[in-house]
Amino acid sequence: MNTEPIWKSWFARHGAKLLLFARQQSRRPDEAEDLLQEAFVRIWRLYGHTGEVAPGLVYRAIRRLAIDWARSIDRRQARENRVALDAPMSFSFDRTLEQDERKQALLRAVERLPAQQKEVVTLKIWGELTFDEIARTLDESLNTVASRYRYALEKLKQWVPQEIEGKTKDSHTAG
Amino acid sequence: MNEFEKLEAELKELRPVEPSKEFTARLEEALGDAGNVAMCCLPDGEEHLDGPQAVPSSNKDGNLISFSRLLAFAGFAGAGLAAVWAIIFYVSSNLAPSTPENVGKEASLLAEKEPVKSIDVFNDDPDSPLNGLSLDQLQDVSVMPVSGWLDPQTNERFLRVVDEGIFQQPSGLPARQVRHYFMDETLWSHPASDTRILSTTPREEVIIIELDTY
Numbered sequence: 240m241n242t243e244p245i246w247k248s249w250f251a252r253h254g255a256k257l258l259l260f261a262r263q264q265s266r267r268p269d270e271a272e273d274l275l276q277e278a279f280v281r282i283w284r285l286y287g288h289t290g291e292v293a294p295g296l297v298y299r300a301i302r303r304l305a306i307d308w309a310r311s312i313d314r315r316q317a318r319e320n321r322v323a324l325d326a327p328m329s330f331s332f333d334r335t336l337e338q339d340e341r342k343q344a345l346l347r348a349v350e351r352l353p354a355q356q357k358e359v360v361t362l363k364i365w366g367e368l369t370f371d372e373i374a375r376t377l378d379e380s381l382n383t384v385a386s387r388y389r390y391a392l393e394k395l396k397q398w399v400p401q402e403i404e405g406k407t408k409d410s411h412t413a414g
Numbered sequence: 415m416n417e418f419e420k421l422e423a424e425l426k427e428l429r430p431v432e433p434s435k436e437f438t439a440r441l442e443e444a445l446g447d448a449g450n451v452a453m454c455c456l457p458d459g460e461e462h463l464d465g466p467q468a469v470p471s472s473n474k475d476g477n478l479i480s481f482s483r484l485l486a487f488a489g490f491a492g493a494g495l496a497a498v499w500a501i502i503f504y505v506s507s508n509l510a511p512s513t514p515e516n517v518g519k520e521a522s523l524l525a526e527k528e529p530v531k532s533i534d535v536f537n538d539d540p541d542s543p544l545n546g547l548s549l550d551q552l553q554d555v556s557v558m559p560v561s562g563w564l565d566p567q568t569n570e571r572f573l574r575v576v577d578e579g580i581f582q583q584p585s586g587l588p589a590r591q592v593r594h595y596f597m598d599e600t601l602w603s604h605p606a607s608d609t610r611i612l613s614t615t616p617r618e619e620v621i622i623i624e625l626d627t628y
Contacts, residue, residue, distance in 0.1 A: 241456040244449045250438065259430035272437050280444045282627070285580050285588050287445075290452040293586055300627050332428050345424060364425045375586060392418050399421075 245290045246283055253294045256366045260298055262331050263354075263361055264305035278304050295372040298362060302376060344402035348395050356391035359384055564603045571597040580625065588627060594619040 254275075261275040262268060278300035286292045332346065349360060362373045370388070374381045442449060539548035542560075553560045573595040583589050595618055602611040 242453045243456060244442075244445075245452040245454050246441075246445065246449050247438070248454065250433075250441065254433045254438070255430040258433050272433070272440075275433075276437075276441055276444055279441060280448075283445060284448045285625070286582060287448055288451045288579070289582070290454070293582065295586060296582075296588075296627055303627065332430055342424070342428060346428065349425070360425070364422065365428075365430055372586075392421055395421055395425075396417055 246287060249292065250279070253297070257294070257297055257301065259331050259365055260358070260361055261301050261305075263358055264301055266305075266309055270308070274301055274304055274308070293372075294366070295368055295376055298366060298368065298376045302358075340403060341399070344399050345395070347402045348398040351398060352391050352394060356387045356394070359387045360391045363388055559604050559607050559609065562604055562606045564605065567601045567603075569599040569601075571599060573597055583622075583624075588625045590623045590625055592621045592623065594621065 257275055257279070258271060261271040261278070265271040265274045278297055282292060282297050282300050286296070349357060352360065358377065359373060362368045362376060363370070366373075368376065370381055370385050373379075374384045377384065542549050542552055544552060547555070549560045576593045576595070578591040578593055580588050580590050595616070598615045598617050600613045600615075602613075604610070
């Protein structure tokens with residue numbers, strides 16, 4: 240009978256969501272993989288022997304590492320990295336959605352959200368964490384997290400039609 | 415479905431990009447031996463995974479769980495079978511008809527038993543540590559001097575410490591569990607009869623040291 244390390248199947252289930260969160264938390268897009276690697280290896284070394292690791296722990300480690308790494312970057316570098324921060328969010332999702340106008344608008348709207356609301360939406364929708372787990376990951380209260388999520392959805396509801404309309408206008412102007 | 419639920423469903427349809435095979439290979443290298451601590455079995459004929467793309471959404475480590483469940487089931491079935499046999503044996507032996515020979519045997523066994531010695535329960539001695547027994551009676555029964563004992567001396571002897579590793583607390587935070595082994599000793603001395611009694615009791619102390627998540 241063949242065997243394989245459990246971490247591989249674990250990472251197959253959670254890797255994409257973790258990478259998405261790491262991309263949001265990192266200062267530079269190329270830093271996201273390093274961030275995820277560092278966080279995952281640290282947590283797996285602690286809990287790997289149990290065969291099952293709560294994804295919330297890795298999310299939490301990613302966030303804390305991102306904060307530490309951001310502190311260690313000097314000001315000049317941080318200024319340069321601001322440019323990298325503007326990398327569109329669509330790079331973090333399957334490119335097949337390029338054909339779907341509404342989905343693109345949805346992503347652009349998510350991108351416009353304030354960072355705090357965006358991370359809650361990411362953890363809730365794609366990370367599939369509960370509000371309690373999100374609160375622990377972000378070191379915030381349950382109420383704060385739930386309100387941020389609600390505000391974010393309200394904004395998305397309002398912005399998605401605007402995004403679709405704006406895109407249509409742009410294409411008309413270009414035409 | 416309200417508008418928020420519809421929006422949530424739409425967002426969930428967007429699938430984040432899977433990590434590349436190169437990145438998974440990088441992880442494997444970075445994990446080193448730590449990655450091989452926990453393994454799971456793959457069904458025969460299934461190939462090793464090279465990356466996340468090769469894995470379906472089903473839980474791969476379910477094989478490990480199902481194997482342990484199988485073992486547990488076999489254990490329970492065995493124990494259940496043994497219990498059924500024990501009950502059948504007990505019932506059959508107790509329901510056996512009592513023959514006149516058996517009755518006579520039981521009667522003779524009862525007759526052979528010595529009568530219980532009666533203790534004067536009303537002899538209450540305020541100095542005695544046992545209710546219903548005077549100090550003299552206690553001394554006779556225990557064959558030990560009753561008075562004249564010194565205060566007991568206690569001593570805590572440290573034996574060893576064992577690091578039991580890291581576990582996840584119910585709060586989700588990691589903690590290290592360290593177990594200390596002690597031997598508690600109590601010595602009673604009776605100088606007049608040069609008698610000493612040493613009592614040793616093993617004791618364990620578990621210390622939980624909370625860890626940072628990274």
